[in-house]
Amino acid sequence: xxxxxxxxxxxxxxxxxxxxxxxxxxxxxxxxxxxxxxxxxxxxxxxxxxxxxxxxxxxxxxxxxxxxxxxxxxxxxxxxxxxxxxxxxxxxxxxxxxxxxxxxxxxxxxxxxxxxxxxxxxxxxxxxxxxxxxxxxxxxxxxxxxxxxxxxxxxxxxxxxxxxxxxxxxxxxxxxxxxxxxxxxxxxxxxxxxxxxxxxxxxxxxxxxxxxxxxxxxxxxxxxxxxxxxxxxxxxxxxxxxxxxxxxxxxxxxxxxxxxxxxxxxxxxxxxxxxxxxxxxxxxxxxxxxxxxxxxxxxxxxxxxxxxxxxxxxx
Amino acid sequence: xxxxxxxxxxxxxxxxxxxxxxxxxxxxxxxxxxxxxxxxxxxxxxxxxxxxxxxxxxxxxxxxxxxxxxxxxxxxxxxxxxxxxxxxxxxxxxxxxxxxxxxxxxxxxxxxxxxxxxxxxxxxxxxxxxxxxxxxxxxxxxxxxxxxxxxxxxxxxxxxxxxxxxxxxxxxxxxxxxxxxxxxxxxxxxxxxxxxxxxxxxxxxxxxxxxxxxxxxxxxxxxxxxxxxxxxxxxxxxxxxxxxxxxxxxxxxxxxxxxxxxxxxxxxxxxxxxxxxxxxxxxxxxxxxxxxxxxxxxxxxxxxxxxxxxxxxxxxxxxxxxxxxxxxxxxxxxxxxxxxxxxxxxxxxxxxxxxxxxxxxxxxxxxxxxxxxxxxxxxxxxxxxxxxxxxxxxxxxxxxxxxxxxxxxxxxxxxxxxxxxxxxxxxxxxxxxxxxxxxxxxxxxxxxxxxxxxxxxxxxxxxxxxxxxxxxxxxxxxxxxxxxxxxxxxxxxxxxxxxxxxxxxxxxxxxxxxxxxxxxxxxxxxxxxxxxxxxxxxxxxxxxxxxxxxxxxxxxxxxxxx
Numbered sequence: 056x057x058x059x060x061x062x063x064x065x066x067x068x069x070x071x072x073x074x075x076x077x078x079x080x081x082x083x084x085x086x087x088x089x090x091x092x093x094x095x096x097x098x099x100x101x102x103x104x105x106x107x108x109x110x111x112x113x114x115x116x117x118x119x120x121x122x123x124x125x126x127x128x129x130x131x132x133x134x135x136x137x138x139x140x141x142x143x144x145x146x147x148x149x150x151x152x153x154x155x156x157x158x159x160x161x162x163x164x165x166x167x168x169x170x171x172x173x174x175x176x177x178x179x180x181x182x183x184x185x186x187x188x189x190x191x192x193x194x195x196x197x198x199x200x201x202x203x204x205x206x207x208x209x210x211x212x213x214x215x216x217x218x219x220x221x222x223x224x225x226x227x228x229x230x231x232x233x234x235x236x237x238x239x240x241x242x243x244x245x246x247x248x249x250x251x252x253x254x255x256x257x258x259x260x261x262x263x264x265x266x267x268x269x270x271x272x273x274x275x276x277x278x279x280x281x282x283x284x285x286x287x288x289x290x291x292x293x294x295x296x297x298x299x300x301x302x303x304x305x306x307x308x309x310x311x312x313x314x315x316x317x318x319x320x321x322x323x324x325x326x327x328x329x330x331x332x333x334x335x336x337x338x339x340x341x342x343x344x345x346x347x348x349x350x351x352x353x354x355x356x357x358x359x360x361x362x363x364x365x366x367x368x369x370x
Numbered sequence: 371x372x373x374x375x376x377x378x379x380x381x382x383x384x385x386x387x388x389x390x391x392x393x394x395x396x397x398x399x400x401x402x403x404x405x406x407x408x409x410x411x412x413x414x415x416x417x418x419x420x421x422x423x424x425x426x427x428x429x430x431x432x433x434x435x436x437x438x439x440x441x442x443x444x445x446x447x448x449x450x451x452x453x454x455x456x457x458x459x460x461x462x463x464x465x466x467x468x469x470x471x472x473x474x475x476x477x478x479x480x481x482x483x484x485x486x487x488x489x490x491x492x493x494x495x496x497x498x499x500x501x502x503x504x505x506x507x508x509x510x511x512x513x514x515x516x517x518x519x520x521x522x523x524x525x526x527x528x529x530x531x532x533x534x535x536x537x538x539x540x541x542x543x544x545x546x547x548x549x550x551x552x553x554x555x556x557x558x559x560x561x562x563x564x565x566x567x568x569x570x571x572x573x574x575x576x577x578x579x580x581x582x583x584x585x586x587x588x589x590x591x592x593x594x595x596x597x598x599x600x601x602x603x604x605x606x607x608x609x610x611x612x613x614x615x616x617x618x619x620x621x622x623x624x625x626x627x628x629x630x631x632x633x634x635x636x637x638x639x640x641x642x643x644x645x646x647x648x649x650x651x652x653x654x655x656x657x658x659x660x661x662x663x664x665x666x667x668x669x670x671x672x673x674x675x676x677x678x679x680x681x682x683x684x685x686x687x688x689x690x691x692x693x694x695x696x697x698x699x700x701x702x703x704x705x706x707x708x709x710x711x712x713x714x715x716x717x718x719x720x721x722x723x724x725x726x727x728x729x730x731x732x733x734x735x736x737x738x739x740x741x742x743x744x745x746x747x748x749x750x751x752x753x754x755x756x757x758x759x760x761x762x763x764x765x766x767x768x769x770x771x772x773x774x775x776x777x778x779x780x781x782x783x784x785x786x787x788x789x790x791x792x793x794x795x796x797x798x799x800x801x802x803x804x805x806x807x808x809x810x811x812x813x814x815x816x817x818x819x820x821x822x823x824x825x826x827x828x829x830x831x832x833x834x835x836x837x838x839x840x841x842x843x844x845x846x847x848x849x850x851x852x853x854x855x856x857x858x859x860x861x862x863x864x865x866x867x868x869x870x871x872x873x874x875x876x877x878x879x880x881x882x883x884x885x886x887x888x889x890x891x892x893x894x895x896x897x898x899x900x901x902x903x904x905x906x907x908x909x910x911x912x913x914x915x916x917x918x919x920x921x922x923x924x925x926x927x928x929x930x931x932x
Contacts, residue, residue: 267472274426275487275538276460285486289477364477365522 064357068350075346076128076339080121083335124339134336136329143340147325151344153223154314154321157244158306160237165245165252166299170292172249173256174283177291180261188253195250200309204243204316211239221318240317244309248302255298259291266290293364300356304349374401375443375578376425376546382436383417383424383602391434394420395602398438402546405576409593409610411586411625413831414802417602418582422550425580426465427455442546461491464544468551470531474523480531481519484538491542506541507534510567529560533567540571546578553588557696558858562902565592584832586629587861587906590614598622614906628836629906632864632888636843637690640868646722647684648852649708649739649820653716655680656703677703680716681878683871685820685852692867692884693856694899699873701856705824708854709741721819737767740813744825746805750797756783756808757793763815770817782811785848786841803834807841814845822854827862839866860903864888872896 091107092099099107108114112123127134133143176188212220218239224232263269264287272286273279311323318324322341329337383395394417402408412418423429425440427447440447442463447455459465467473475483481503488499488506500519507515510533523531532552539547549568553561569592572579583589589596590610598606598613598621606619617623656678678700685691693701707714718725725735743749750759760779769778780790786807797805806826813821823842827835843866845851857863863870870887872880872895880893891897 267467267469268475270428271465271467271473272475274428274459274465276456276458276490277486278456281486286475286478290475293477366476366524 064354068347068354071350072343072347076125076343077121079339079342080124083339084117128340128343133340136334136337138329138332138334138337143336146337147322147340147344150320150322150325151348153319154307154310154323155348156226157237157240157314157319157321158303158310160241161244161248161306161310162299162303164241165248168245169249169252170256170288170295172253173291174260174288176253176257177260177264178283185257188257192250192253195246198246200243200247200312201316203246204239204313207239207242208317221316223319236317236319240313240319243313243316244306247309248306251302252295252299255295256291259294260287263287263291289363293360296356296360296363300353303352307345307349373403374441375404376400376402376580377439377441378421378425379439379441381424381438381440383420383429384434384436385430386432386434393436393602395424396436398599398602398604400580400597400604402578402580404545404578405572406595407572407579407581407593409589409596410580410582410599411584411589411596412599413584413625413833415601416599418584418599419550421599422465422548422580422582425548426459426463457491460487460539461542462545463548464539464542464546465548465550466532466536466539466552469555470528470535471523471555473535474531476523478522479519480521480523480526480534484519484534484541487538488541502541503538506537509540509571510534510537512537527560528556529563532556532560532564536564536567536571540575540577543575544577546580549579549581549583551583551585554583554585558860559696559898559902568592585904586613586625586832587904590906591904598625624833626906628833630832630836630859630862630865631906632861634865635884636839636865637868645687647719648687648689648721649685650719651684651708651716652682652719653680654678654683654704654707654714654718655716656700656707656712656714676876678707678714679877683878683881685854687819688846688850688852689869690846690853690855690867692863692870693854693873694858694860694863694870695873696858698875700876701858701873702824703876704873705741705822705854705856708822709739710736733767737816738819739822740816740818740820741822741824742806742809742813742826744828746797746802746809749809750805752797754796755793756795756797756800759797759808760793760812760815763812767816778815782815783808785814785845786811801834802830803838806830806834806838810838810841810845814849814851817849818851820852820854822856824856825858828858835862842866860899861905872899 091104091111091113095103095107105114112120115123124134131144133147135141136143136146139146172188172192176185179185208220211218218235220239223236226233264283269282269287272282277286307323310321311326313319314321314323315327322344326338326341326345328334329341378398378400381395381398382393384391384393386392398421400408400410400421410418410421420433424433424435425447427450429435435448438448442458445454445458447458447463450458474480481500484503484506485496485499488494488502489496492499492502494502503519504515507518512518512530512533518526518530518534526534532555536552552568553564556564565588568579571577581589581593586596590613593610596606596608596610596613597604598619600621606613606617606622608616608618613622614626614629617626655676657674658677659674661672661674681704683691693704695701703712706712708718720735720739726732754762757776757779760782761775764775764778769775773781776793779793783790783792788804788807788811792800792804792808797808800808809826827838830838839862842853846853855863855867864884864887867884869881869883871878872882872891872893874895879895880891882891882896886892887896887900891900
């Protein structure tokens with residue numbers, strides 16, 4: 056992997072984000088939302104509307120507005136919320152942080168469950184254990200988040216009363232409280248991905264276990280445990296990394312739903328609020344931030360792949 | 371005679387299939403004593419690899435053992451508990467595999483793979499194991515063993531990988547080693563070096579070895595005794611020296627007769643020398659990759675790879691021109707250039723007419739020059755029946771007068787000695803040899819003047835190869851077709867070619883007649899190639915081939931286009 060490759064990949068990300076920004080900006084232009092009306096309400100006079108428009112720069116041509124917006128972002132200024140007048144960056148980034156923590160927890164939980172499940176299923180290929188894992192996986196895949204969320208909330212919060220159903224406590228306030236509020240959302244988000252990734256690990260593992268080098272490792276006299284964990288797993292996980300990176304996109308989508316259900320003030324919730332209020336700067340910033348997160352996740356996956364498989368030469 | 375170290379006695383094995391049990395080994399007896407090499411020869415499906423897996427106790431899930439025992443020293447491997455078996459494997463009982471590239475984990479360094487094995491069996495610490503690994507790599511003549519430990523498998527050549535694996539196997543002090551076609555995936559010169567290495571290490575360590583191969587000539591050279599396996603039964607056992615001289619079992623006799631012997635010409639007539647050449651190529655060369663304007667502007671080095679240096683070659687009507695060389699020598703690239711599959715500079719004249727460049731080849735040229743590929747599995751569309759596969763040729767290039775498509779296809783099949791009833795089958799319902807015959811029938815349906823055969827017998831068993839070769843020669847007698855016959859089998863090509871082009875790393879090293887090849891070629895590389903190829907003969911002692919084999923062609927260094 057060369058510095059030139061890294062540079063090129065980063066450039067591609069910038070390019071992708073530019074295209075996304077164009078799309079986002081174009082869509083908000085098409086929305087039947089007049090920012091001035093949103094701000095002042097339906098009863099505003101034409102004069103005051105015109106004044107506000109001039110203030111916001113809405114009377115300028117679209118390309119100029121785009122340019123102002125984009126150059127602002129490049130300087131770290133995402134504009135001000137139309138609803139609260141707050142700095143959008145100050146609204147969105149803390150929310151993003153909360154969401155990323157949730158995503159990270161879900162990812163860790165998902166991997167911790169999915170990889171062993173996949174291995175167990177592959178080792179018992181064609182037998183009862185494999186079937187059980189497959190069935191659980193398919194149930195996981197086929198149930199949408201809002202159903203899972205409702206079920207786990209009913210079970211753990213309502214019926215058992217072990218965990219709070221909704222709400223959020225910042226980590227800085229109480230780690231225990233934060234964790235208690237995170238358990239159910241994490242569980243919900245990771246459920247579908249567990250199914251997806253464990254199927255992937257299983258099928259890759261089945262292929263790798265049948266490969267010549269795994270057979271060679273067995274015939275070198277290594278213990279079955281070492282063969283599976285040291286020789287096979289590493290190779291079986293390679294394609295899984297790509298899948299996980301793609302799943303991050305799904306994860307971010309799922310988080311929007313889950314945050315809404317469990318009332319977690321993350322970026323998904325912020326985006327929904329922004330859409331409900333037709334808060335254009337906040338919508339634009341939210342979508343762009345989510346796209347950037349996704350692009351970055353895929354970039355990191357490529358790096359991890361190259362690090363694990365030295366045959367890959369990114370040049 | 372001392373007690374056998376490895377003893378397989380009355381051993382049977384079958385696989386459970388949906389269609390009932392399939393017997394793969396029946397009452398097999400093999401003994402190997404210390405310091406002895408026993409060769410097991412058989413064609414595909416003979417059960418030779420199943421035998422290796424059975425000895426290593428690495429059986430498929432559907433394998434059912436039908437009795438008998440496999441003993442290593444005092445232990446019966448068939449009843450040994452898994453823990454002790456695990457300790458034996460790779461230690462006292464080692465194995466070297468066919469394809470060194472597949473036997474090494476691609477994501478771990480060579481060092482970590484060797485060291486874990488040595489630690490397991492020599493009970494060494496990490497540092498000791500490392501030192502042992504370095505010593506072992508040095509023993510097999512690998513340069514810079516320390517640096518080698520840090521490399522990943524893809525950074526090593528095939529020969530280096532196989533030597534490293536052999537080094538690892540010997541470093542664990544085996545009493546018995548099983549070799550499963552260890553040189554089949556290697557080029558002939560690399561293979562010769564690996565065999566020399568094997569002979570030396572065997573002498574030094576006195577290991578007992580079971581050497582499994584399809585190659586009778588090779589096994590008779592390196593083994594003390596040879597067992598011939600046919601459909602799971604050992605049909606003949608004899609000292610290696612006598613297997614070619616006096617085969618007793620009919621199957622062995624067939625096998626021996628099928629092994630290409632360069633001293634036995636299968637072709638005696640010579641092509642028509644007076645006429646103008648059928649095909650004449652001038653300055654045909656191929657570079658892969660391109661030097662983009664951006665790279666040129668930035669003054670980057672040219673990364674193009676020269677697959678084929680510009681070469682000239684004439685083929686007379688009805689002539690068989692052989693092209694031999696190792697992998698990467700440019701043989702197949704030549705075939706691709708001639709059939710317009712890759713871009714190339716230079717000129718091709720066919721039957722007195724200039725052939726346009728790639729993409730605008732005349733239909734006439736496309737019809738008259740046909741290509742047959744190495745793997746019929748890949749070149750025959752698995753979703754088409756044989757009748758469609760061959761019929762397409764007729765549809766493209768026209769039916770002979772007075773024949774329906776079905777009649778033409780049936781005639782084509784009879785011409786390649788297949789039952790016309792096979793026309794209804796799909797490729798997967800045919801054997802390897804039958805598939806290749808269908809590919810030949812498809813090529814000949816176009817009524818070609820020149821057929822380019824790209825390693826078409828390389829994937830076939832030796833007896834099937836012999837019949838395919840015989841078929842090609844009879845088709846030539848019948849149609850007067852010329853062949854450009856690409857192969858890595860220098861023994862085979864000497865039997866059938868009028869002239870032989872020897873290639874090395876994209877260069878035409880030498881173009882000589884078969885007689886000249888038999889009399890002794892001029893070029894050092896051709897001599898090395900010949901020396902590295904085992905002849906199907908009984909020779910009392912085998913002279914080392916490495917001194918010849920390491921000789922590279924003078925004046926033709928591996929080159930890039932710079």
